[in-house]
Amino acid sequence: MPSAATGTRRSAIVDLALEEGLAHVEALAARFEVSPSTIRRDLAILTAEGHIARTYGGAIPISAHSETTLRQRMDEAHGAKTAIGRWAATQIAADDTVLLDVGSTVGALAAELRGARGLTVITASLTVVGALSDADGVTVECLGGRLRPVSQGFLGPLTEAALERISADAVFLGTDGISDEGEICEADQQQVRLKELMARRADRVHVLAHGAKLGVRPFHAWVRLPLPWTVVTDATAPAERVAALRARGVEVVVVDETVTPT
Template sequence: MPSVATETRRSAIVDLAHEGLANVETLASRFDVSPSTIRRDLAILTTEGRIARTYGGAIPIGAHSESTLRQRMDEAHSAKVAIGQWAATQVATGDTVLLDVGSTVGALAAALAGARGLTVITASLTVVTELSDAGGVVVECLGGRLRPMSQGFLGPLTEAALERVSADAVFLGTDGISDEGEICEADLGQVRLKELMVRRAERVYVLAHGEKIGARPFHAWFRIPLPWTIVTDTTAPTERVAALRARGVQVVVVDETQGSRSPTTTESVE
């Protein structure tokens, strides 16, 4: 049985996970123990069902349940199609683009299937599937460890491959965007990969349907250096869009009611 001190520390770790402070290094410093002791605590707490492990730390079990990519495919479908169609207009013949994981980025890949003279670099199985028969598109795949929830690759092998390429533009997915312009993800490995993608591209777009604007479902974050663009739809809360524009982020609002026609947009004035 664990000692009273050990059980007290583990209970405190569960409490800190609810506050978003369950990072291995932070916990080791707080409790004056080694990182390996904290990792052992986290492993035991995960086995007991008291927390859920993340890359480098933990989150509370009840914080938010991450949906699989398959579950997300039908959510806000018309909005995602419209966002993907608008994003495709930002890609020119001869471009090299980085495409992230996610259902909205998958909609962009579908919109690019008829392109010519385009190179797509991706770690997403969804993107590969959408473009597998696209004769005018060269698809470069970033290998690595498959993350089944997102149907994408990540980890050291993916990052090493990414360091050897550059792109005219990157199109990212996200689990949420704060009013401060921070990008939220369920996994720190995904955060790391997105940061590297941003560094390798000249232009940055984040594709997020309206429900993700202002959402903060998880505890892994990063901030994109200005300038960059959010592409969303008309369900995005106007006050959230205004807050982002006030911070210098360009926001494109796509009118998804246009159906198969070219979607109309409302853009920020810089």
């Protein structure tokens, strides 16, 4: 049976994971003045008991987040997503070929591209297809695969095989969260894998994420993209989160939703 101090420490670890989204081994060891091996043992026991899920370097509480559907996310941070999408559209030149990921913020970008001319959009997102299906100046190529209803996007081996046959000038990815270490988080491992492959197929990589998604990693699936890549966020992003990403070598663009790009 664990001592009272051990039990208190383990309970505090779960609380910290809930509050911060991620508890790192080294940080926990320093906080509780114990060795990293003690913390790793705590995490292993808490995982076995179903309180947390292990992640790269730490843990998240299993019950802290549940994945919402794309429809539920459409109205969240609407102004920020619109501004991010509008700025991202300015980074796309005529005659470019771009890869668009799933997600509501990427969907906001797609809406900004309806008036484009000579543009080719490759996507696995039904939202993007719907936004651009009647845009006369845009050629839409859809990656097939298995439909994941919660994200309204395709993924799996067929999607990945199709990606191997294309390249793009730029890719615009969505995300459920970006850790301070620059790791991109999703609820599904295949979704993360698809983002990684999309990034490999493009010359420029942008991740679109409104401010509340910085500094959090709500799910257990993640990928660390190779530099260089750019986060496009809004002015609600905490300054310390922006600074942490920049310290990792990630370019961060902070868009003011009250300003219309020229």
